[in-house]
Amino acid sequence: MLRSGTFHVGYQGVPGAYSYLAMKQYFAGCTLTAEAYPSFDDVVEAVKEGSIQYGVLPIENSSTGGITTVYDLIRHNDINIVGEKIVKVEHCLLVCPGTRLEEVRKVYSHPQGLAQCHAFFKAHPELAECPYTNTAKAAQFVSGQKDHSLAAIAGAQAAEPYGLEVLLRGIQTNQSNYTRFVIVSRQAEIPPEANKITLVVSLPHKPGSLYHVLGHFEQHGINMTNIESRPIEGRPWEYFFHMDITGHLNDAAVQAALAGLSLENARYKLLGNYVADGSGSV
Amino acid sequence: MLRSGTFHVGYQGVPGAYSYLAMKQYFAGCTLTAEAYPSFDDVVEAVKEGSIQYGVLPIENSSTGGITTVYDLIRHNDINIVGEKIVKVEHCLLVCPGTRLEEVRKVYSHPQGLAQCHAFFKAHPELAECPYTNTAKAAQFVSGQKDHSLAAIAGAQAAEPYGLEVLLRGIQTNQSNYTRFVIVSRQAEIPPEANKITLVVSLPHKPGSLYHVLGHFEQHGINMTNIESRPIEGRPWEYFFHMDITGHLNDAAVQAALAGLSLENARYKLLGNYVADGSGSV
Numbered sequence: 001m002l003r004s005g006t007f008h009v010g011y012q013g014v015p016g017a018y019s020y021l022a023m024k025q026y027f028a029g030c031t032l033t034a035e036a037y038p039s040f041d042d043v044v045e046a047v048k049e050g051s052i053q054y055g056v057l058p059i060e061n062s063s064t065g066g067i068t069t070v071y072d073l074i075r076h077n078d079i080n081i082v083g084e085k086i087v088k089v090e091h092c093l094l095v096c097p098g099t100r101l102e103e104v105r106k107v108y109s110h111p112q113g114l115a116q117c118h119a120f121f122k123a124h125p126e127l128a129e130c131p132y133t134n135t136a137k138a139a140q141f142v143s144g145q146k147d148h149s150l151a152a153i154a155g156a157q158a159a160e161p162y163g164l165e166v167l168l169r170g171i172q173t174n175q176s177n178y179t180r181f182v183i184v185s186r187q188a189e190i191p192p193e194a195n196k197i198t199l200v201v202s203l204p205h206k207p208g209s210l211y212h213v214l215g216h217f218e219q220h221g222i223n224m225t226n227i228e229s230r231p232i233e234g235r236p237w238e239y240f241f242h243m244d245i246t247g248h249l250n251d252a253a254v255q256a257a258l259a260g261l262s263l264e265n266a267r268y269k270l271l272g273n274y275v276a277d278g279s280g281s282v
Numbered sequence: 283m284l285r286s287g288t289f290h291v292g293y294q295g296v297p298g299a300y301s302y303l304a305m306k307q308y309f310a311g312c313t314l315t316a317e318a319y320p321s322f323d324d325v326v327e328a329v330k331e332g333s334i335q336y337g338v339l340p341i342e343n344s345s346t347g348g349i350t351t352v353y354d355l356i357r358h359n360d361i362n363i364v365g366e367k368i369v370k371v372e373h374c375l376l377v378c379p380g381t382r383l384e385e386v387r388k389v390y391s392h393p394q395g396l397a398q399c400h401a402f403f404k405a406h407p408e409l410a411e412c413p414y415t416n417t418a419k420a421a422q423f424v425s426g427q428k429d430h431s432l433a434a435i436a437g438a439q440a441a442e443p444y445g446l447e448v449l450l451r452g453i454q455t456n457q458s459n460y461t462r463f464v465i466v467s468r469q470a471e472i473p474p475e476a477n478k479i480t481l482v483v484s485l486p487h488k489p490g491s492l493y494h495v496l497g498h499f500e501q502h503g504i505n506m507t508n509i510e511s512r513p514i515e516g517r518p519w520e521y522f523f524h525m526d527i528t529g530h531l532n533d534a535a536v537q538a539a540l541a542g543l544s545l546e547n548a549r550y551k552l553l554g555n556y557v558a559d560g561s562g563s564v
Contacts, residue, residue: 062513063351066348110393111415131413133411207505208499208500211493211497211500214490214492214496215493218490222489224492226511227492227510228509228511229506239508
């Protein structure tokens with residue numbers, strides 16, 4: 001999708017984080033004023049009060065599944081998904097300019113970043129794994145030390161903001177790890193070419209409820225691309241669903257299927273109707 | 283469920299980790315020889331080669347969703363789920379004996395553990411957050427320093443192995459965060475009282491497949507307690523499902539529903555049939 005203009009956008013983390021990369025890629029070609037926030041809650045708060053136009057939040061990872069807290073934040077705060085961006089997690093070894101691999105002794109990253117490169121560390125027993133707050137902050141720290149014995153594991157996008165060099169690229173063990181980010185705003189925005197709908201559906205507490213709800217999608221030829229059940233807190237055996245379906249809210253088939261949900265006493269909340277990102281495989 | 287005997291069990295992490303707590307609770311009343319492994323893969327490998335009888339692995343978290351890598355490890359290595367244990371994530375401030383809160387200045391934990399206590403840190407701006415490899419290793423580190431200005435955030439179960447004291451309990455912001463662990467073994471073990479079945483189901487690539495599959499569960503009165511779709515790597519638009527259903531493989535209704543899956547050209551793999559843990563709310 002082509003986007004142009006000047007936007008004021010917020011993300012969680014610091015420059016060089018994967019959220020920052022998703023933002024850069026989604027808004028490629030636009031003029032951006034970017035704000036970094038310490039937590040997902042802070043991004044959502046800033047979107048709600050209008051101090052930023054858009055927020056960028058991770059919602060699903062191909063290795064660890066849906067990020068329930070982000071779904072919950074969107075749902076509880078009545079904000080809207082207006083786009084998505086799928087980003088490949090590709091860890092790099094970042095060093096101060098001129099550093100050679102033989103000089104490196106300590107490698108800083110988020111513990112998960114270190115764990116995701118366990119084959120690399122097995123092949124390099126001379127490297128000590130040093131946990132840090134997150135991947136991009138590890139890059140920032142290494143940059144500040146100006147020491148050739150230090151390196152950081154982070155995405156390539158963390159090199160430029162901190163004046164580091166990419167010494168090795170793609171050192172993660174799993175070569176197909178993707179994170180899906182959503183772009184959220186206070187106002188719903190549904191372009192004519194929108195082709196993906198994200199819903200949260202809660203069902204009456206009786207066996208077969210999900211079956212009957214899916215029947216309405218089936219009957220109207222609507223494809224479901226994602227479903228995840230979540231327990232309802234404090235009510236064992238009751239659950240709601242995050243679902244992605246294909247289509248536009250103005251399609252007669254989508255409207256008929258959603259009307260069918262009401263017949264089943266299912267309640268749904270529309271989180272957004274937007275253009276699917278075709279660039280990844282989550 | 284009552285268990286007794288002597289068992290040789292492995293888990294990922296170090297003594298005092300949440301996996302360690304799940305193991306202790308599941309095998310309460312038994313004599314245990316416990317082995318700690320650095321990664322999930324190592325636990326699975328040890329189960330496969332028979333150097334331990336059982337492994338304990340996290341499979342689902344109420345905040346972050348299903349742990350896909352663990353499902354994949356179980357599926358690809360042909361091992362079996364023989365039980366489950368749901369554990370509440372309850373972070374504590376652990377200190378060297380005799381330490382008072384006013385003395386503490388630096389708090390060590392996994393970055394996620396620190397983030398999960400953000401309200402606590404907001405209320406205590408005098409405390410510096412120090413990232414560490416994991417919660418239990420942070421406890422081990424603080425124990426070794428014998429310094430009253432240091433504390434760790436970890437579960438209460440990390441106090442005893444490292445000779446620390448619980449100074450504050452339940453300091454996490456979200457009071458209902460649970461992790462579901464599964465107990466795995468090389469041999470399938472299905473007790474007569476088993477009432478929960480975990481399946482991985484892959485469906486033919488056509489709209490409505492899931493609907494038709496669920497129809498067989500509906501028809502035979504089988505409850506589904508969990509479902510999560512996962513993309514099939516390299517095949518966009520195709521996906522498989524992790525599902526939990528209620529029942530025993532010897533129930534006629536379960537057998538009829540599973541037979542129905544074959545009629546829909548769905549393929550399934552049984553990961554286990556075991557006794558549901560009634561103690562938590564995942």
